[in-house]
Amino acid sequence: MKQVVLVLNYLAVFCLLLSYLAPYIDPNSFWPIAFFGLFYPFFFCVNLLFILFWVFMRKKYLWLSFLAISIGYSFFFRFISLNENDDEFAAENRRSITVLSYNVRLFDRYNWINNQNEVTRLKVIDSIKTIDPGILCIQEFFNSDSDNPPSLIALNTKQALENVHAEYTVSNGPYHWGIATFSKYPIIEEGIVGFESKSNNICIYSDIDLGGDTLRVYNAHLGSILFDYDDYELIKSVFRKIGGTEIKNRDSSGSLSLSLKRRGIGVREIAVIPVLKNVFFRLKRAFKKRSAQALAISSHISDSPYPVLLCGDFNDTPISYSYSEIIRNNLQDAFLESGIGLGMTYIGAFPSFRIDYILHSKSIISKRFRTMSSNTLSDHYPLICEIVL
Secondary structure, three states, X not given: OHHHHHHHHHXXXXXXXXXXXXXXOOOOOOOHHHHHHHOHHHHHHHHHHHXXXXXXXXXXXXXXXXXXXXXXHHHHOOOOEEOOOOOOOOOOOOOEEEEEEEEOHHHHOOOOOOOOHHHHHHHHHHHHHHHOOOEEEEEEEEEEOOOOOOHHHHHHHHOOXXXXXXXXXXXXXXXXXXXXXXXXXXXXXXXXXXXXXXXXXXXXXXXXXXXXXXXXXXXXXXXXXXXXHHXXXXXXXXXXXXXXXXXXXXXXXXXXXXXXXXXXXXXXXXXXXXXXXXXXXXXXXXXXXXXXXXXXXXXXXXXXXXXXXXXXXXXXXXXXXXXHHHHXXXXXXXXXXXXXXXXXXXXXXXXXXXXXXXXXXXXXXXXXXXXXXXXXXXXXXXXXEEEEO
């Protein structure tokens, strides 16, 4: 028994050590390492359990996992922050601005939350008004000229965010899908960070005049995994027990299947292996896409003549290559500087980690970072912090 546990411990240590390579290896060069990085929290917890097991058994093998965790302790502190910063900056020459970054999921245009997307849209707009940000970055922005009022106008005029930079990846008549940055301060220059491959993802930059100082604000939405319904249902069945879900040994064709109860449809079965292959393929493709996008953003930031503020949905964890590539530009993670807790930003089943970020140049100070976990109007929580320039 002890030998079996020891072999499993060695395997857990090996996987954890491989996950430490994810921030340094481009998935377009060697993609398998990215999967280990994605599951770093799982490998970390498994090794922690092995330490507790060997302590209970009073065996020296506890050092295996202890050393493995110690080697990569800095990565653990990308996932948790104990640095809540509420300090007041009284210096007269320091300006404080409230920043809000929010993936609004198209204002629930397709009724993911309920059957009243217009109600959700107006609630999102009202929640933004309550926060009253000086700079607002919205990912998965949707604007319909036929809405009353259109989201662009509602945020632009009614929220006192007079200046706007919106770019659309798709337009169809009066309907527009894209990304938008709003500001109470003048936008003196704007543009798009070019991605090599055409996609629905985009990164824009807006140079904002703060009255003597200029701040370059990036607003980014990196490649989504694009799981479909069956993918998410299978993932949910792995991470938690679902009422009405049952793994069957074989279906009528002899393949492993999953029995699901879906509201309004009833019981249906999905083949597990094809769905697993689909999940794997989509993850692999997304890792590669985000890598290229992160490199483009990183290159653009390195040429910025101004201090940088970057808000975005990276669709990737803090131990990913894309996050690490971008933050290498001497950027500070606002959550790590002034947040507290785990800071998970995604409400869905997977990846239920921190995948949305507010980053800034080290010449800028952030304080009072918080994730509005009480706001469930989207599948992402809004991120708020104050920056001091």
